[in-house]
Amino acid sequence: MKSLFTIREGGAANWTLRVITMVAIVGLMLYIPTKWEAGTLNTAIEGLTYMSAAMALNLVLGYTGQISIGHSAFLGIGAYTTGIMVSRWGFSPWVTFPVAFGIAFVIGVLISFPAARIKGVYLALVTLALGLVFPQLATWKKLAWITGGGSGLPIACPATGVSRSCEGTEVPTTGFNIGPKSKGQMQTFEIFGWNPFGDLRRPDNKAAFYYWIALVVAIIVYLACRGVVKSRVGRSLIAIRDNETAAAVMGVNLVRTKAFVFGLSAGLCALPGCVTAIKTGGVSPEGIINMTVRGAITFLIVMVIGGAGSLAGPVIGGALYVFVVDKTGTWADDDKIPGVLRPFFAWSEIPPGDGIFAVLLILLMFVAPRGIAGLWKQYIHRIVRVIPRPAGAIGATPAMATATATPTSNHEGEPQ
């Protein structure tokens, strides 16, 4: 297949492309919180939450090939860890992130032991059970002494210092500060005296503050996934997915590797849960909507549409999902929608966005089983082909390597 441009990995053109991509991504990250208002910013935060959860799920499903329909429970565990620690014991919200990761990691490892023995549909059922049980446990009356039961737990929000449901009463005052504590910490966020967001009682400032938390979490999850996937362990994950027997005779310890990945995935999935708890100002069955199985299904859809088994996939999927859901939210009774289409959107109880995604999912299964990221990989080399660097071949000059390079579709040099 001829491509329009051919560039060499590590060459000037390749670096220019990489720099442009990085500048564009960082630019977008900075543009969103400075220009957008609270309403749209909240959509962006939601998108980042879906991206993080889908990236975590991708480690297990996309790379290792283990089906999980219970990742919503890990998000819930994250949310409830933050909720309980902050509300009951007055910890700083920052502390709860590593704790939530640890708890979810341990539970993930425990779940993975049956997971190492069972596969496919049976594993899907085990994880589904987890996904179904968690919301029940969280609202169980006998556990209300710790979880707050059906009414949940409030977290003192940084904007006002009082929680949404405990107005007038004393709530644990926990600061969002980093560095030495100062007066008035509930109204502002400070890093060693520097106050980047201004008065957090203003909705726009508050949303921007939460956006940055969600963004940092998403970046951490991305880097963790990238670190694992590009390493020796990452190769062994794909090896397990492609052929377990062959992976085992390569010396991959199947049980240990699967346990580690499941644990890591669970731990990472808990982090967006912490963000949701902080943003919602507490935990409750209504506040943490993604802790039910519906959330797990959404993560699944986001991951599959974006592209399973690819680092960029869940990011693309998450962005697309919230964009479509946000834009189509009013279509069911919007007069501007052509009359032919309106009955379709008003036809059922489901939000139009979900209906569109259902159709999109079916379409993609035919056109691009590897999602949008897969589609990109399939066609990008028609436009730009990156000739891989000769892998330190002894005695091979670059010219020789170029001459012997076969028309491959290598993607390592592409900007992610």
Next chain:
Amino acid sequence: MSMLRVVGLSAGYGPVSVLQGIDLEVGEGEFVVMLGANGAGKTTTMRAISGLISRQGLVEVAGDDITKWSPDHIVRAGVAQVPQGRGTFPELSVEDNMLAGAYVRHGGHDVRDDMHKWFEVFPRLGERRHQRAGSLSGGEQQMLAIARALMSRPKLLLCDEPSLGLAPLITQELFGVLERLNRDEGLSVLLVEQNANLAMHIASRVYLLETGNIVASGTSAELSADDSIRKAYLGF
């Protein structure tokens, strides 16, 4: 000292027992072939030696009793298996397949050096090193499976029916490679085959497996001299 010594090995899948206690031995630098029809238990033998299924009896590698070891420890002990049906990882590039083969070696420069060495032995793989393994032809994939197994620097190579689904000419080329590896690198090889003619040519010793039992063993010359064996397995 023998590289592999198996005594009274029995194994199976759940309630079904396949191997009924077999004895076999592969000497250091020896090329041993195990012949048998479909369902004789050839693959089960390989899986039992590699520790992929539960087994009873004794399996010794270079003097170490590995009967109770897990598969990854057995690989570290120097046993590499080329699984039946190649078992390359289709979504990984040829290079990544090779690196996956060196999983137990924790990376480093000598892993890359080894890879380039095997790319010289298998030039087709070197040419296609950035290609997805799934896009290779059957013969190339089998070469890749062997090269990948060599990446763990094994002392003993177990090859499970590498000729499966390959054209006769490719099979010949493949066996030539195995023979060279055995001769030049001093690699001990246990090859499981149905293709008796070709395999007996390069083997120093042969075992015959029938319904989970070793029914005959000896040098290639001895076995091809036996009329009944010749008729049943060599077809002349």
